[in-house]
Amino acid sequence: MMSDSRQAVFPLIEEEWLLATARNIASAFKLRATGTQLRIRVPSRCTATNTDGWAAVIGDLGKGQPLLEIWLDRFSGHDDRQLSAWFHAEERSDITAIVDRMSAQLWPVRRVDVGDIDRESHLVLNKRLARAEFNAPLLVENGEFQSFYGIYDLASHASAKGTANFCNRATAFFEDVARELPAGAVAEEQLEVYPRIENRKVVASHLRRERSRLLATECKIRDNYQCQVCEMRFESVFGILGAEFAESHHIIPLSKLKENVATRLEDLATVCANCHRMLHRMDGTENDIPKLRAIIQESAKANQPKVTT
Ligand SMILES: [Zn+2]
Ligand SMILES: [Zn+2]
Structure with missing residues (x-):
């Protein structure tokens, strides 16, 4: 039947x-x-x-x-x-x-x-x-x-x-x-990220994990393409143009990143392009996402128009 x-x-x-x-x-x-x-x-x-x-x-x-x-x-x-x-x-x-x-x-x-x-x-x-x-x-x-x-x-x-x-x-x-096959060197401009981190090798390894499209796709489907920092969904702002669009960020602290340990889905969070750039200016610790969320909330409060009674 x-x-x-x-x-x-x-x-x-x-x-x-x-x-x-x-x-x-x-x-x-x-x-x-x-x-x-x-x-x-x-x-x-x-x-x-x-x-x-x-x-x-x-x-x-x-x-x-x-x-x-x-x-x-x-x-x-x-x-x-x-x-x-x-x-x-x-x-x-x-x-x-x-x-x-x-x-x-x-x-x-x-x-x-x-x-x-x-x-x-x-x-x-x-x-x-x-x-x-x-x-x-x-x-x-x-x-x-x-x-x-x-x-x-x-x-x-x-x-x-x-x-x-x-x-x-x-x-x-x-x-x-x-992309992984021809010993893909990470472009110099990619290494501009994490201005506070000295260790280029660790940054390169982190970026390589973020470039995994399969895990990133899994992560974005799991989070329904919603930024886990500011809750923005590209589709809500850009309509069909923004459907199935977002980025994924590797949340394991750079200091704890080990070579030759495979990335897991739990290590990734869906983020929007803006929050992602800001995260990469931060310290590379597990606190970056909650810290950035707090910063956004603070400035939203500060920018609220004053209501005169
Ligand atoms: Zn965001
Ligand atoms: Zn990232």
Whole structure:
């Protein structure tokens, strides 16, 4: 009964839905990928996979390099097919080189290998993917079937918003990896921030964590794009132009920042552009956000027009 009504609101079959989603991601991503080594192309078809689903290739990291793919399948172990975004290579070392770079600083990775996979009729995880493991990077090393590094997402077929969130997460993930690959030195002008902090190395490491688009996207979705300092939402001020716009700030004090410890979602707060610039003129401690909030409240009070009675 439920599935009947769902089909009524969503007439596309799953294979078509995957292709449409992959085409959306590739189109949205084409411009963003300029300046990276990514080569994006809008797919015209998808292929059946050994995981009871389909996959579409939307580009690669260069000639002979890992492919970028969007999948819809049952590998996660859930009854419904789930969307996922992957780097895929025949050479295991091509993928592990990427993972080593990314997991050292940005995200820890969950490893899945042959022992975790049930291969009865099609490939599926023995133990289905927990909710908390969606949107977090997975490394699938399946010997005979090549290597994959990517994220699963719980986007619902019936929800346009769910699909849009998946598109944002997938492009953020691909872009993070692409930007991290050519030993990206932090631009000098970026180091102008934190005028009170002497240690350039620590500032560079902090900025690199803030540049992680996947975690930033997760953070902004969690906070509903609202500044956690002044409560401003860009959409309330700029209408549709400001929809899904905000920045994310790494709140771990600079003095406590350790190299080679991955950033967690809890370490980030959504902020507006103004508050973000001001935070970076502060001391780099955990008190910066409450302190800035107090400053804003004080000056709002001081600037209130005097009511004459
Ligand atoms: Zn703000
Ligand atoms: Zn920041």
